[in-house]
Amino acid sequence: MQVTSSVREPLITGGKTLKDVTHDISRQVEGKPTIGWLLGLLVSVGALVLGGIALGATLWEGIGMWGLNKTIGWAWDITNFVWWVGIGHAGTLISAVLLLFRQKWRMAINRAAEAMTIFAVICAAMFPIIHMGRPWVGAYWALPLPNTFGSLWVNFNSPLLWDVFAISTYFSVSLVFWYIGLIPDFATIRDRATGIRKSIYGALAFGWDGAAKTWSRYESVALILAGLATPLVLSVHTIVSFDFATSVIPGWHTTIFPPYFVAGAIFSGFAMVLTLMIITRKVFKLEDYITIGHIELMNIVIIITGSIVGIAYITEFFIAWYSGVEAEQYAFVNRAFGPYWWAYWSMMTCNVISPQLFWFKKIRTSIVLTFILSLVVNIGMWFERFVIIVTSLHRDFLPSSWAMFYPTWADIGVYLFTFGLFFTLFLLFAKFFPVINMAEVKSIVKSSSEKVNK
Amino acid sequence: MERDKNFILGVYDDEDVLLSAVTEVRESGVKIHEVYSPFPVHGLDEVLGYKRSRLPIAAFLFGMLGTTLALIMQFYMMKWDWPMIIGGKDYASLPTFIPVTFEMTVLLAAFGMVGVFMISSNLKPWGQPRIFDIRITDDKHVMAIDLATNAGLGEENISDVLKSSGATEVNKKSFE
Numbered sequence: 133m134q135v136t137s138s139v140r141e142p143l144i145t146g147g148k149t150l151k152d153v154t155h156d157i158s159r160q161v162e163g164k165p166t167i168g169w170l171l172g173l174l175v176s177v178g179a180l181v182l183g184g185i186a187l188g189a190t191l192w193e194g195i196g197m198w199g200l201n202k203t204i205g206w207a208w209d210i211t212n213f214v215w216w217v218g219i220g221h222a223g224t225l226i227s228a229v230l231l232l233f234r235q236k237w238r239m240a241i242n243r244a245a246e247a248m249t250i251f252a253v254i255c256a257a258m259f260p261i262i263h264m265g266r267p268w269v270g271a272y273w274a275l276p277l278p279n280t281f282g283s284l285w286v287n288f289n290s291p292l293l294w295d296v297f298a299i300s301t302y303f304s305v306s307l308v309f310w311y312i313g314l315i316p317d318f319a320t321i322r323d324r325a326t327g328i329r330k331s332i333y334g335a336l337a338f339g340w341d342g343a344a345k346t347w348s349r350y351e352s353v354a355l356i357l358a359g360l361a362t363p364l365v366l367s368v369h370t371i372v373s374f375d376f377a378t379s380v381i382p383g384w385h386t387t388i389f390p391p392y393f394v395a396g397a398i399f400s401g402f403a404m405v406l407t408l409m410i411i412t413r414k415v416f417k418l419e420d421y422i423t424i425g426h427i428e429l430m431n432i433v434i435i436i437t438g439s440i441v442g443i444a445y446i447t448e449f450f451i452a453w454y455s456g457v458e459a460e461q462y463a464f465v466n467r468a469f470g471p472y473w474w475a476y477w478s479m480m481t482c483n484v485i486s487p488q489l490f491w492f493k494k495i496r497t498s499i500v501l502t503f504i505l506s507l508v509v510n511i512g513m514w515f516e517r518f519v520i521i522v523t524s525l526h527r528d529f530l531p532s533s534w535a536m537f538y539p540t541w542a543d544i545g546v547y548l549f550t551f552g553l554f555f556t557l558f559l560l561f562a563k564f565f566p567v568i569n570m571a572e573v574k575s576i577v578k579s580s581s582e583k584v585n586k
Numbered sequence: 587m588e589r590d591k592n593f594i595l596g597v598y599d600d601e602d603v604l605l606s607a608v609t610e611v612r613e614s615g616v617k618i619h620e621v622y623s624p625f626p627v628h629g630l631d632e633v634l635g636y637k638r639s640r641l642p643i644a645a646f647l648f649g650m651l652g653t654t655l656a657l658i659m660q661f662y663m664m665k666w667d668w669p670m671i672i673g674g675k676d677y678a679s680l681p682t683f684i685p686v687t688f689e690m691t692v693l694l695a696a697f698g699m700v701g702v703f704m705i706s707s708n709l710k711p712w713g714q715p716r717i718f719d720i721r722i723t724d725d726k727h728v729m730a731i732d733l734a735t736n737a738g739l740g741e742e743n744i745s746d747v748l749k750s751s752g753a754t755e756v757n758k759k760s761f762e
Contacts, residue, residue: 150624150725276663285663289672294685301689305696312700315709320624320723338704339713342722344621346707348631352639353703360645360692371685574625574725578601 143237143576146420150574153421157566157573158321160416165563168415173559180552186545187262195265197542203535204525208543209259210375211517212550215400216256217299217372218393218513221365222401223249224306227313228361231354237429239572240421244412245405246310247565251557252404253303255550260295262546291374298371302364309357312350315340316571369397376520383463383524386451392444396513399437399483402430403509408558410503412567421568424497431496434509438487441516445484459529467523471536475519482512589734590761593619594741595718596729596748597755601627604727607751608633611729614747616739619732622722641699641706648698649691656690657683718759729753 148156165173190197200207223246230238264270273279274296276286286293318337325333340346373393376384406427413422452464467476486508490496495505527534561567596611598604604627611618612635621630631638664670665678675682704710719728731744745756 154724276659283668285668287672288660288664288686289675289679289682297686297689301693305692308696308700316723323717323720323723335711338709338711339715340709341715341717342622342624344623344627344630344634345636347623347626348636349639349641349703349707351626352641353699356642356645356699357696360696364692367685367688571625575627
């Protein structure tokens with residue numbers, strides 16, 4: 133018998149029964165697509181096509197289409213890469229870390245957050261691959277495969293190679309974790325469907341029968357996967373930060389990077405989860421499952437991680453001054469007061485000041501304000517990566533080669549392409565897959581719904 | 587009577603009733619074939635007397651395999667097959683091999699365990715499950731009792747045991 137405190141807010145409102153859960157969530161998979169969904173898909177595919185022109189031009193003409201120059205060899209591409217990978221951290225964090233901490237509120241949002249993770253990692257992985265210039269020749273060089281260069285192997289001392297392993301492992305383990313959770317829900321949809329839909333969802337459900345023995349194994353698999361995914365999710369952004377931290381560029385060469393990047397990733401990931409979930413709950417009428425309580429809890433995670441990020445920014449400045457290294461000090465003063473001051477102060481405002489508004493209960497329980505602030509945080513986190521990458525590079529060791537970075541239409545277009553890809557995939561997921569984990573939500577209907585607590 | 591063909595099914599609405607029912611039914615001497623649920627019911631495997639899953643052991647073994655393969659691969663490529671001085675480091679610099687070793691450990695542990703889970707639970711895209719009651723993926727728990735393994739008890743008795751344990755319906759189901 134599960135006992136839930138009567139002072140705790142219910143996780144499911146509206147007096148839902150098990151049957152209601154099945155109905156409310158299967159409904160949007162079974163029904164005809166709504167106008168809103170079709171419009172959303174049209175916009176996303178439009179972005180995909182428009183951005184695809186820029187992507188095609190980049191692949192056809194080469195990396196010279198981008199605004200990079202000999203001083204700034206990394207700019208928007210790596211900024212976008214780190215930004216998307218960061219967004220991709222919330223899903224596995226929600227489903228794995230919150231599972232280990234037995235946080236039941238994760239159950240309503242983990243499915244969509246994991247889907248977001250997978251799509252964000254796909255978008256992220258595109259950038260290093262495109263940046264190879266001729267990926268059809270070069271992409272496999274990143275893998276330790278026997279080759280015709282006398283079997284000259286990849287360099288295992290390089291963080292860039294660690295990244296290949298980290299991101300591909302993260303992507304595939306997240307995908308498996310997500311899919312294992314989907315199997316029982318596909319079985320639910322299979323058992324409600326007829327005809328061709330029944331065969332499609334039947335194949336997706338892998339012949340799930342809901343036996344107690346299978347559930348018992350399923351639970352052990354979920355727990356062990358969560359245990360594996362927790363250090364994995366922390367390792368991924370740690371390794372991404374090594375791409376910078378192990379170099380000798382002032383502004384990059386700091387030991388604070390791994391925890392600072394991980395906190396930033398969770399921060400931006402939760403902001404993106406909020407952006408998507410606020411729309412999804414409204415469009416699919418899931419307000420009883422994704423409640424204000426869920427939004428408030430996510431906002432609290434945003435305050436914490438936003439504050440960690442803020443402290444990291446200040447610590448970097450302090451250490452630059454305290455180290456007494458002139459180049460290091462210059463890099464930071466240049467960040468805040470040099471030609472890219474506007475990027476730095478956008479970052480500070482969006483990431484450090486704006487999340488502090490969530491200390492007010494009125495603001496963190498307001499859907500409109502949460503939605504706006506979630507967008508602000510995402511913009512701020514993009515600027516953070518831009519500031520770290522471009523301002524550290526643009527004034528390098530020789531003043532004669534100092535330069536500025538200006539994005540070209542191809543830079544912007546490729547970024548737009550990833551937006552199109554991300555939202556197209558997310559919309560397809562939201563229509564054809566159950567957006568909430570029905571089986572898990574059903575397991576808390578009795579203990580955490582409004583009915584019990586009354 | 588042949589085994590695994592004719593079943594008597596107790597349908598339960600509530601997971602806590604189900605948990606106590608499983609104990610009652612087992613105590614009355616009826617052998618339970620299996621219980622089917624729409625969601626994981628905590629403690630159900632214990633009352634049914636199932637042993638703890640050995641999947642964590644599989645995950646550990648696959649993880650160790652990943653660690654071993656990753657280390658062998660890196661030492662072979664970096665030290666033995668084509669040694670090169672990179673950044674003044676030793677050919678075999680173990681600290682820089684740790685990230686890839688960690689990732690491969692996680693990768694093999696996760697995929698190995700999930701593979702074993704799929705095989706042991708007979709999950710495959712072309713799998714056709716035996717559906718005792720269509721509602722077990724919706725809102726009902728179903729306790730299936732094989733008539734052949736409980737041949738000495740008689741249908742009436744089993745049905746009474748199920749009803750008194752809290753089943754809201756008792757049905758019969760036969761498979762070809």
